[in-house]
Amino acid sequence: MAKELWKGNEAIAEAALRAGVEAYFGYPITPQTELLEYMAREIPKYPGRVFLQAESELAAVNMVYGAACAGVRVLSSSSSPGISLMTEGLSYIAGTEVPAVLVDIMRGGPGLGNIMPSQGDYFQMTKSLGHGDFHPIVLAPSTVQEAVDLTYGAFELAETYRTVVVILADGAIGQMMEPVVMPPARPVMTEEERADWALRGAKDRERRILTSLHMNAEGLERMNLGLQSKLARIQRNELRWQETMTDDAEVLMVAFGTAGRICSSVVQSARRAGLKVGLLRPISLWPFPEQRLLELAERVQQILVVEMNAGQMVLDVKAAVAGRAPVHFYGRLGGVVPLPDEISQQIDKLVSQPAGAGYKTGASNGFGHATVVPAGDARAEGRI
Amino acid sequence: MTLIDLANYDVVYRRPEALTNVQTHYCPGCTHGLIHRLIGEVIDELGIRENTICVAPVGCAVFAYNYFNVDGCEAPHGRAPAMATGIKRVMPDRVVFTYQGDGDLAAIGTNEIIHAAGRGEDLTVIFVNNANYGMTGGQMAPTTLVGQVTTSSPYGRDVELVGMPMRVAELISTIPGASYVVRRSVHNVANINKTKAAIKTAFQVQMAGLGLSMVEVLSSCPTNWHMTPDSALQWIEDAMIPVYPLGDYRVADAVEPLTKRRQPAHQQNGVTGG
CATH class of the missing domain: 3.40.50.920 (Rossmann fold)
Incomplete structure (x- = not known):
C-alpha cells in the first residue's frame, strides 16, 4: 500500500475508523482537536457509527462508559487537562472491566500549562489514572506510523483484557505530518460478535448488570484480586x-x-x-x-x-x-x-566521568538548562 | 376447612415482570420502592422489558439495577444522563432510562442533565426529589427547603448562606430538547396514579423519538426527615408541594397526543409557586 502524508491527530482518527470504531465522544482541546474534527467530518459517512461532541470531558468519558457497556468499540481523545477531568470515569470503567480506548495528546502542565509537547502525564497515565488499584495499558508511539499501528491494535487489546488502553502521544506527534501506510479497513462488529457481558437488552436471556459497586469487603477484595491477576497477565503478555x-x-x-x-x-x-x-x-x-x-x-x-x-x-x-x-x-x-x-x-x-561518580551542573533550580541529575540526587530518587 | 381453588379467582395484583423478586434496601416508609413499582408496571404495560436498559445513580437508588429485571448499569455520581447518552446513541432502538435523586441530578449532575436535555436525547429521566441527600445520612441538597434542618444545615437552610431551593422541572422545561417535563408526587393514591400515567407518557415520548422526557417525583424520606411514614407523606403535601408545584411544565406539541389530560403548572392542587 502506498505511503500517504498524514497529520498525527488525523492519522490516529483514521486508524481507529479502520479498526472498526463505532462511536467517538470527545471535547475540543489543543493539541488534540484535529482528532475530534476529523471524526466529526468522517463518521457521518459511515452509517450506524456515532460521533458526538460532549459538553465536557466528564460527560465524554461517561458517554464512552455507556457505549462500552453496550459492547461497542468506542474511542475518546483529549489532552492533559481534559484527561484529569476524565479520571473519575476511567476509574469506573476500570472497576466495571469494560473495554475502551483513549488517546492523550499531552501538553505542558501543571494547570492550564501550555499547548506545547510534553511528557508530563507519565505518572498520571501509568500510576494513577483515577482512584483505586488499577493500571490501563499505556502505549507510547514515537512516529505517526507507530501511532496508527498502535491505535489500530488497541481495540482488540482493550477487548481481550476488558480494560482501558491509552495511546499516549504528545503535541509533537499529534501535530506533525509524516508518511504513513494505513492499515486495511475492518468491518464493525456484528450483533453475534458482541461480548457475552454487553448490555443489549435482556431478550431471551437473564438480565445483565455492569457495575463497579461491591458493598461487601470480601466481595470487593475478590474483585480486586481478579483485577490484579488480569494486570499480571498483561504484564507477562503485553510488553513492547x-x-x-x-x-x-x-x-x-x-x-x-x-x-x-x-x-x-x-x-x-x-x-x-x-x-x-x-x-x-x-x-x-x-x-x-x-x-x-x-x-x-x-x-x-x-x-x-x-x-x-x-x-x-x-x-x-x-x-x-x-x-x-x-x-x-x-x-x-x-x-x-x-x-x-x-x-x-x-x-x-x-x-x-567515572561510572557512578555523580555530579551536578546547571542552574540550582533544576531542569532549565542542561542539567544532569546523578543517580543519588533527590530528584531522581523521586523525593521532589 | 375448605380448599381455595385459585382457578376461581382473578389475579388483581402481582409483581410486574420488570421487577426482580428481591427485598429492597430502602428504609421503611420511603417511597422509592413505590416509584420502582410504577416504573415496573409501565415497562410491562409497554412490553419493553427485553429492550430496556436502566442507568442507576449514586445515592439511595444506587442499587436500582438490582430491582429492575432489565439490563442495568451504575453511573458515577451525577453522570447518568451522559452514560445513558452513550448507550442510547449506539443503540437507538433500545429504551434507556435513568433513575436519579436530587443530590445526583440537581447538584453534581446539573451539567449532564442540562446538556442531555439540550441535545434532545431520547432518554427518560425519573428524578426523585426528597429534599435531601438520603444515602449519606440526610445532608442539605439544592432542593432542601428554606429553614429545613439537615445534618449539613443543622440550623435550617439559610437563604443568605446558600440561596433558595432549586426548581429542576421548571429549569429543564426551558430547554427545547426536553419535550416532556412534569412534576408529580406519590403522597396519596390519586397522585400515585397520576405519577404512573406521567411515567408511562415519558417512556412513550422516548419510544416515539421526541426527545428527553423527565418526571420529577416528590418522594418521602421519613428516616432523614425524622418523621413517621404518615407524617412524611403529609409533609410532602404541606411543605414540599407549595415550593414544588405539581403539574406539566413542558409538553411539546408533538407530545400532546400522548397525554390523556394536561395538568397545567401551578394549577393542580390550587397551589402557586412559593
Missing part, C-alpha cells in the same frame, strides 16, 4: 519496546515517545563519534519492560533517561535496574523539546 544498538552499548539511553525519537538520532551521532551508545525505547509504558532493562543494566556502564518532564519514567527505570548501573536523568520542561545536541552533551559528560 524497541532497542537501537544496545548489543555493545556502554551508555544506554532510555526514552519514550518524542524523546525516544530524538534519542535515536543521538545514538546515530554518538556512534559516528565512536561512542558506544544505545537506546531502549519503551513502547508499553504500562506494563513497563523492567526485566529487559535489568538485563541491559547488567552489561552497560551508565544509563541516561531522557524525558520531557521533571523525571517520571526515571523512577521506573531505577526500580527496574535495582542499582545494577548508575541512572542519570536529563529533562526539559514546559513544552521545551530537547535538541539532539543537548543530549549528546550529556552523554559526553557521562563518558568523561
